[in-house]
Amino acid sequence: MGGILSNLTGSPETSESQGCNIFWGHVTRELYEVFRKYDDGNGRIPLCQLRKAFNEVHLYPSKSQIFEMVQCAVEYGSPCEPDHVTFGEFCILVTELKNHYHNCHNIITPKPKSLYREKKTETDSIKWKKRENTTHFQVFLGGSCNPTTWRQELAIPFLKSHGITFYNPQVQNWRPELLELEAQAKENADIMFFVIDKETRGISSMIEVGYLVASMKQVILVLTEIEDNDTECKRVFTEQEKSDLCRGRKILEDLVERNSVPVFTDIDTALKCTEIVLNQGLRVQDLDLQHGAQPVIHGHIPVGETLLQMREAFNSMDSASFTTVDDQQLTPQELKLAYKSCTGKDLDSKWLKKKDKHSKYYFEEFCCIMVESQVQPGTVQKKITSFISTIFGKFSGHSSCSMPCHSEKDFRDVYLGGSCGDSNWRDKIAIPILRKNGISYVNPFISGYNQKLIPIQVQAREKCRLLLYVITDRTRSLSSMIEAGYYVGLGCKVILCIQQMKEGAMIGGEKISECGVKDYARGRAYLADLANREGVHIFEDILETVMYCVSYLQEIPVDTGY
Missing domain, CATH: 3.40.50 (Rossmann fold)
Structure with missing residues (x-):
């Protein structure tokens, strides 16, 4: 990549003279020392190095969180390729995650709406x-x-x-x-x-x-x-x-x-x-x-929302309508408005004195100014916390990377988990019956798998009162069986429909080997066994399963969640 990203490998003076100043205080300077260790030489950190960079500043995100961060970075047009982040983006992501860690005493692992039998650690x-x-x-x-x-x-x-x-x-x-x-x-x-x-x-x-x-x-x-x-x-x-x-x-x-x-x-x-x-x-x-372990702290928290909303605010102020992100800049007045739309506060004019009054500002600079402007002696963490909280409060629930929303209207009755691929049980059987009975649902079916959907689908299913998993005989359904086993172990209300894969089964036009049929049959048998031990209802017929879900949901009070 050319443009402003290549400037980040130079000195502060070089970066500023070429139009993009990334050093606005001690925080950005300290983070740059970490950034440069993992920079691929083009002013960006590749996905494969990002977790190490976070670990260096004592942050320990999960793999899914790392992937989610990168996806949020490109959601509104990061100049990077999909599997990289720039320095400014890195600064915001670090600030956001540090805020979560600082508030760890207030962070309660969200309980799925379908939880009805909470398990406790044995003494x-x-x-x-x-x-x-x-x-x-x-x-x-x-x-x-x-x-x-x-x-x-x-x-x-x-x-x-x-x-x-x-x-x-x-x-x-x-x-x-x-x-x-x-x-x-x-x-x-x-x-x-x-x-x-x-x-x-x-x-x-x-x-x-x-x-x-x-x-x-x-x-x-x-x-x-x-x-x-x-x-x-x-x-x-x-x-x-x-x-x-x-x-x-x-x-x-x-x-x-x-x-x-x-x-x-x-x-x-x-x-x-x-x-x-x-x-x-x-x-x-x-x-x-x-x-020798790779620790994970608060691996359930959605991340990247702050960065996504800052990009949205920056783009909305772009009156010049630049065709490429590399060229996108804001005037001082536009930068102030973008800052205010994120924080609800006015940007101190002292930050604009670091550049010529006629200069324009790249998104990288917006990120660095945002981080540094919240860090003042004696009130560092308080201001960062306020900054992040303000952005979340203004924009929550606004995008595909949204933070969990706890409004009752966001909950659904049933999660339609299970087989996708060659299976059409959702459209042919489940959805018509659920609609007829006024039952809300989440349909996770997608035509193509994308890793960024993992945390999004977790949030969706954990807002449902009932988790239905249909394991058909025409799909491998490995991911669905893993999910089902997890939520059974968690103590959630799970309903299973398990159909046995038969010898000579065809999936996606491919014949499953004899060894494969045995392996997938053992998986189904194991899931059924642990479900039976936990008192989970198991069916073989899809229609019968869906009708049971309807009767169950109609019998329980809406506000209990179980």
Whole structure:
């Protein structure tokens, strides 16, 4: 990229002489020292480095939050490519996230509207009572099984050498009586250690991890990405299935990080952190960078709204109607109006004296001025908090990246989760019946998947009183099964319709392999089993399922949410 972005690699004097001054005080200077470490040489930080840059200023967003920030940056025309942020954008994003951390005592993790059975963390005394008459293993080794060898080659030798007891469910000679022992081991283990590797689909394991994290179990998760040459049963995954598997992993990662649980990418580091948790009496959520973990703080909070609204205010004042973002500038008067539209306050004229009175201002400068103008000696955090709160108050609920809205009118009756793809059950069955009965709904169906929709869809489903998941026999439905398992574990009102995938099934014009059919069947069976244990209603017929949802919603009071 050319234009103003290339100026950011120069000195303060060089940047200013070329028309864009990015240094307006000590905050922007300090942030620039961080920015330059991760700058790709074109005055921008690429998506792959953005999380490290935030960590350097002691901020720990989730992967979904990082992606959401970048999407909000380009929503109204950032000069960057979709997977980068500029210096000014970085300053605003840092300020916004720091404000959330400062107000952490006021931040309450939002409870889904469908929550009806809130689970609580077990006390040590309760755990010991449950273990009195059962064998207690410190670590349960869950996750990918055959043909993987991570248990025998890595996990078991490490745990033995450190005197850590474990239960390995992968045995050569399986017997029915092992079911009870495995269930007890899961129930009583201090750590649920799960590896979802790239050699297997890991369907049941991913559903189980979502359920366990929602149930507030201590989970250490190692998650690897599917690559082009990865195989199942010695056959390379098709592009279509690989896309579904990758989507499922991203959904799981988001749900786990929303609970401030770090996700690992290598087994050795995860094992070392397991030892640390057990020996030091830490929670998995307490692991940090020094331990080798990637911590997440407040992973459920929507971010990027401030930046999006500032871009909107800046664009609305552009009387010259420049055709490119690189050329877009405001006069001093227009800059004052943009500032006032964001904060409701007048901009102190002293900030405009740093440039010639006839100079114009780029959006980068608007961002830097906005940050610095709120930072004054003795009132730094108070003013930043006021600034962010003012912008959220003026613009909330205004865009695709909007903050959660708690107005009753924004709640819906039912979330139509489940199969998409070849399935048309929403349009053909569910929606006509719901409309006929005056029942509101959220339809998450999209023609094409986009990662930026993950946090948006979470916000939408958590405003619904009932979560319906239809798992048809004509779709893999991995992501939907992971979501369903998570919300069952959380204690939400979930209704399931599960149809079994049959041998020779075709999905998207592709025949599912025999190994694939077995894997997806096991996933459906596992979801049904955990749902049965939690008292969740399960159906096979879609029409019957929808009619039950209607009768349920008509019987419960509207204002209870359960």
